Amino acid sequence: MRWLDKCSAQAVTDALRVIAPELADDEISVREKFGEEDPEWWAASAMVGDRCVAKFAWSRPAALRVAHEIDVLEALTDLPSVPYVPEIVASSTDPLLLVTRRIHGTALFDIVDTIDRNHAGRQLATFLAALHDPTTLDRVEHSTGELAPALMQPATTETIREGFVRWIRPDQVAAVMRWCDWTDEVLATPAPQVLVHGDLHGGNQVWNADELQVIVDFETAGTAEPEYDLRAFPGTGPGVELLQYTSTHYRALTGRPLSAERIMAWHLRTTLADALWRCESGVPLPDHRTPSAWVADLSTRFTILGLTPT
DSSP states (O other): OOOSSSHHHHHHHHHHHHHHHHGTOOEEEOOOOOOOGGGGGGGEEEEEEETTTEESSHHHHHHHHHHHHHHHHHHTTTTTTTTTTOOEEEETTTEEEEEOOOOOEEEEEHHTTTTHHHHHHHHHHHHHHHHHOHHHHHHHHHHHHHHHOOOOOOOOOOHHHHHTTTGGGHHHHHHHHHHHHHHHOOOOOOOOOEEOSSSSGGGGGGETTTTEEOOOOTTOOEEOOOOGGGGTTTGGGSSSHHHHHHHHHHHHHSOOOOOOHHHHHHHHHHHHHHHHHHHHHHHOTTTTHHHHHHHHHHHHHHHHHHOOOO
């Protein structure tokens, strides 16, 4: 495996000349950078003209993640039963580059307040039901070898107990401690493992109005319980409607109910872990509100779902 030597349009062009020369003359626009101080995150994507998106890395840790995504997507491409998977135009590990067809649209975060959540939930459930089918994991592992657990594991409740409580109001501490105890109890029972996307938040979904176009960013795909893939859903939108509709359609498609308790246990760990690292790093929360406001949101979500975490 040979990753790119730097993050630049020229480096991407040089790689394209090797693996997809028909694209090498297109304008290259590097779209984003991650964690410049840490080689773990030395990866980015670039627009290749108006037709494609190229994903690349310039360090070994980041390159391993992109190479993993290539393996998973190539395996899923052979599985037409999984919808909304990116179309691979070209891929290589020497030089390391993943080129997929560009799909125009909008991130779910930007439109969730205006779409029909029932219709959206049906489409998301269709994707998840196909991805989580046990035969999908079997066929992917036949191609890639045994998959490791999903990479995006949120902080443990122990870390949250020790670090998060100093960022919230004193009157909220007891509730957060109680929720952490409840989360430990809920997740103590093992659950069946399936293939999961691993980072299925709204920014990794491309929509055109009410129609889901593609799910992107499979770098963290691996094995976990089905509920793990829905851990961001309770916080997507003004309420939990999208989660409820997705769960209803998922059960209709698979015959298997999703556990609201397990989803919320993962959601609590994910939400408070995200708030904790941002507070400790001096990074604003995504909505520029306070950790106390996030705790209040969690309380509301528990209430709407009829859960009493004690």
